[in-house]
Amino acid sequence: MTGSVTLISESPEDPFSVGRAVSVVLDEQGTVVGWSERARELLGFTDEEALGRPAGDLLVDDRDLAVVREAVELCVRHGGWFGVLPVRDREGRRLGLGVRARRVIRAGRGDEWLLVAAPADEVTRWEIDRSVLEGLFHTSPIGLAVHDPALAILGINRAIANLGGITGEQARGHRIGDFLVRADAETIEARLREVLETGRPMIYTEQSCRLRIDPGRERYVAVSAFRMEDGAGRTLGVTQLVEDVTDRHRARRRLGMLNEASELIGTTLDVETTAQELVNVAVPGIADCVTVDLLQAVGLGEVLLPRIGPLRRAAFKSVAPYPERVMYAIGTLRTFPPDTPQARCLATRRPVLVARFDPDDPTVGLDPERTEHARTLGVHSLMVVPLTARGLVLGLVCLWRYVAPEPFEEDDLTLANEFGARAAVSIDNARRYTAEHRTALALQRRLLPREFPSHPAVVVAHRYLPAGGAAGVGGDWFDVIPLSGARVALVVGDVVGHGINAAATMGRLRTAVHTLADLDLEPDEVLSHLDDLVTRLAGEQEPGDEDSPGEQVVGATCLYAVYNPVSRLCTVARAGHPPPAVVAPDGEVSLPDLPAGPPLGLGGLPFESADLELPEDSVLALYTNGLIVGDAHDVDVGLDRLSAALAGPHRPLEEVAQAVVDALLPARPTDDVALLLARTRTLAPRQVATWELPAEPTAPARARGLTARQLAEWGLEDMVFTTELIVSELVTNAYRYAGGPVTLRLIRMHRLICEVSDPSSTSPHLRRARSTDEGGRGLLLVAQLTARWGTRHAHEGKTVWTEQELPG
Template identity: 50%
Template sequence: MADTMDLRDLAETHRGDPFGITSAAVALVDVDGLIRRWSRRAEDLLGYPASSVLGQPVASLLPGADASVSALASAQRVGEGWEGLVTVRHCAGHPVELAVRACPLPAEQGSGWLAVACEVSDARRWELDQAVLRGLLEESPIGIAVLDSELRFQWVNQVLAAMEGLPATPGGRHAATALGPVQVPSAVDWQARQALISGHATPAVEHVPPAHGRSRRDAQGHLRLRSSFPLRDDDGKTLGVCHTAVDFTAQDRARERLALVNEAAQRIGTTLDLDRTVAELAEVLVPQLADFVAIDLFQGVLAAGDLTPGPVTGGTLRRAAHVSVHKEQPEAIVAIGEPTRYPSKSPQRRCLSTGRPILDPVLNQTTWWLAGDPQRLSKLVRIGVHTHLVVPLRARGTTMGVVTLLRWDNPNPFDEDDLLLVEELVARAAVCVDNARRFVREHHAALALQTSLLPPDLPDHCAVEVAYRYLPTDAEAGVGGDWFDVIPLSGARVALVVGDVVGHGIHAAASMGRLRAAVQTLADLDLPPDELLAHVDDLVLRLADEAEAATDGPMVIGATCVYAVYDPISRKLTVARAGHPTPAIAHLSEPVELPDIPAGPPLGLGGLPFESAEIELEEGSVVALYTDGLIEASDRDVDVGFERLCFALAHPDRPLEEICDTMVRILLPDHPHDDVAFLIARTRALPPDRVASWEVPADPQAVHEARDNTVRQLAAWGLQDIAFTTELIVSELITNAITHACGPIGLRLIHERSLICEVSDASNTSPHMRRAHNTDEGGRGLFLVAQVAQRWGTRYTETGKTIWAEQQLPAKAADADCD
């Protein structure tokens, strides 16, 4: 059993080795030289079956190998291993040359020795492979590192350690235990991560800037070729990444310039942020091409305004970016964002006026003196500037600024090759700058459009006290289609609306404006919330069809919306939503509630019904309507967003503006990735003494009694000044209901900021105002009502309809508190 365990341990130790147990011929010989174990591989290699050799002396099976046997015996006596070449005879009679390794067994395991053998060709091939591997890892100029699947160093050779500045360890090789918690360099981490994600090799050329104290010969640095590829086991499982790097000199300037252009293509224009794009150009130019670079842009570019094509003779320049190899930047007289006042004869102004670059291989002091800036000249001379280059920043025929490059540490003057390279890099950057400028202009236009389409100020209403916030997203995502609204309705009611159009940009803002206008129009018809959303859904479908026809292809147009109607008389809130988050209600005496309002499909799907729910509220409750950007900010779980929303609304007795600030602080990050709009309303209740109602019999004689009741009620409210017009309205509306309608007739007066007269009946037929002819006996009632009333209309109910008319209060009563 002990012998068996030794063989297993040795097999694990030599896995993949030609001398391994699984691949080599194995024999176990006891202290008397008798064979005790004979492997299957030994049978295959020498042709002797185990039954014919077990228990036989090893010398009898290996004629001509007495010297080797004696060497084995001597090694066994001193406790050392032995290896060498042995020529033995095959069972078929021909000689076989073998490479043999033997090791003595300890006395507690019965003494003797264990021998493993393989063909000499296999042994030599293995040794060659090992030599190549050792040379590649330890002696070649290629830096090599092995990282695990978590991108941590497991093994690093001396070359890569020197390249990356890793701490040196004795022996030349860096194992994970020797390295300790060493931070993986960013270049290695980025490329290894790409290989791990893509699953294949990721070669790249990197320009390594010259180190401080470099020789003049290596003033321009050198190039480094990096490559990473995944390491997999026999089953294809990724175990880690192998990273290689090799340096080669920059003697071939064409190759170096190509690498710099390739680097610029990857680094410049990574975002549509104007400031970042300009900074990226400066970082590419220094120190690879210059010791200092200054980029000045016209004010119109920074303000995303319109520019005039062609060269420019005037205009205000502002410093957009500058980078120097000197930390103090003594040559950067102008701060970022400050105006740069180049005289008319300066190289920069001449470059802008002609549209051509200016190359000065040897700094011409006369040029700088003519620039009228001796202070700048003295600074340049003091730090040793000896050459400069000025290039216009132009794209699509428009000059946007100027780029100035200087050298002092780099001993080489700018030449024509440098000019061509700088022009190529600046031209690439100019396109990115122009794209960023156009994007900012489009973003400003979309934001201005959306802002103009949103309500400039919410109406002051007796039914609710409201506050809101609209927070547009950053420029990268673009303006969204969030909107909100507060719409006064008949009967002292008010509608609260929050919606969100799918997408970003001008199209989303324009769609938002159309939907907001549609909701306002439908709200004037006094439609129930569920019916209103159904009509808006039809509109979104039509907009999608129009967009598809205009663009000759499918175009997604959709939106979500929540529409709520609050009645301060009944203190009931009726809500319907279309794929929108449910409102939050903060009660005065109960926890914040997220009522279960039927969700409904998003607008634009069509064919599915909407449902509404009715909630009774106590006076002073706070209702919050919001877009999903509020609860889904920072990519957190939506449940966490709801919890934070409830926490922000936990004290509804606070001022609404304070509640809004709390919601922004708790729920939103500094830079939300989506537009956010929310509307909060504190409910009010109309006092019972401000409402009077009567049931009117369907008898013409009842009109007189209704007028008398109206006059008495107006006297109680102190509104005698409008008693005559109110009598006229009540008389005409009740007479019309008695004549043309059916069922019970009701009269209700509401004293709000206006006087509202409502006549209800059980008919679904709406009256229409028409111009009566001279010979007509009737038909003038609604015309008279329209003349004396500020507004009038019809709304339908479950039991019929209500015709209402509003009158403006007298001046002395108009200032009364609606509470």
């Protein structure tokens, strides 16, 4: 083993060694007095030819005399010399030899000179090899360790010695496990043993390296190794090259964490989720515990003020097995006392590094009880990073270490600050989205109906679910509008886009529908007027508005249905909207084939109405596209799932509505959804009385008589006089101006309804009669005696109707 160490620590084979070098001895006159066998082989002169002759005459060419004389002078002056000289062999060829000359003092005899020489190229190679070997062991920054076949250390260079804090003598004869912690040593030795057994070199393999004398400091080294063999192929051991790549490894890991942060932070527009994403990335990558404290206004989506207000804990994560202890130790303060790292961070808007955190230091802001918990936990290092975006402070991030033994460094602070900067932008985007979402949601809730009054024609249930994620509130709406003659209008619509603009457009369309419904227009006429309105709204946009943030291109779909409980007919028209679903009283579901119609806003295209006869206790389901369209299925699948949720025996409508939502919608739908269910009712025959009167002068008198008898039958004798006046006036007008048969209908519900229909399309108008006029006061009288009155037009003729409050 000692011989191996000596061989490794000296040099490659020396060209000046005995047996390899040319040896020549000269006396003081320069005569050759000694001539070696290697000299005979290399230069060709025999002993008889060389001994006794002057070396200059024997070995030096005339051209080289000046060079040789200069070398001789230096040799005599200094007692020795080393260099390259041109030497002539027996054939007259000039050879470059590296020559070492040294004076040899002989007692009682004159001094002699010993010349040892070797070919110059061998000397040069030897010098290079020796310099490389010397450099590897003394000046190389790459660590070098040589092991025998049992993996005992034969020698190490200075780089390894400096890395391990030991000397070469201390390392010799020991194993790696004597200097590294067990886990790291076992890993390295297993890899070296594999190199010994297979002969396959190990190239630049990174791994952890922790010394026994400093186990808390983790280094990373890149290890390469190769097997050593002698000329006969016998294994001599393994040489290991070690480079400390701790800084490079940490920089690469930080870069990887930054890439990870860019992918994982800000995936949603939710403040709490974004804060939690930040702590998930930072623990345990940077810290053992991370907290995010935000201003209260941030979570509420409110406008931020320059003044720093109270904070609240938005996210927390710890590697400790008892996070509640950690939470208690670090505190959950709403405000931070002055001079604490957190207060300094908020005041200066700059990150603060406390590499050596002392819980007993009063400036850290811990009370005595928390100080003891923090000391027990082992908190030793702290970083505080501000969350700032667009010039405003959103909160701060606190990063703690108590498991990892290394304190935070400036590079850690830089990385944490980068995390905070990225998270702050995402949190502020989420705050601004929250503000817009809350505003749009509040607007929409104000625009949508909250509760519908009881109506004799239908029983209704409804649901509205705003979209989750970035989509937010949209323009879906629904409505139940009482109409004349005990009828009711059922409406559902969907405005293109999301946000405040969509909600505002929805409000305008809903108002327009109410106005058109009051005119008692047919469903297809209502959609035609809505189409004109949407077209005008689109024209109101300034050029380029459709590309501006938050602006929407105006467009909508709508379904308008009118149900008559007397005839049990439901007249439906739709503008690009999904068809309604009809649930029969026996629970069977159908999707009527109705004319689709174009979406609102295309302009100039006709709409068609269709009549559905609905038995009593049928359910009409109106909905928007978001209910049946999903990321994982198409429209047909959605319609099948809707039909399955609606089908079945009689159930309360609220239960049916919830069943539909549970079956078709995820926790947070990607599009807003409106659902309106209406269970039909019909009026009993005893509640309706209808007569057809001929257009003749006796019609008003007959109408009064029929009215009086019917009101007496209903027990409404107190209303006979008033109702006779109303009926008489309406029938008289119809007889006088319309011609043709006149239909009189009385309906008793929560109000008394009187309807007079005739074939004329001319509408009566209320006007103020002058004192000299003989007529014109009839409609004024009707208006004074009724709660409401109006006219509705059909495809043929019109109906004038009135409503009177019942007694009591």
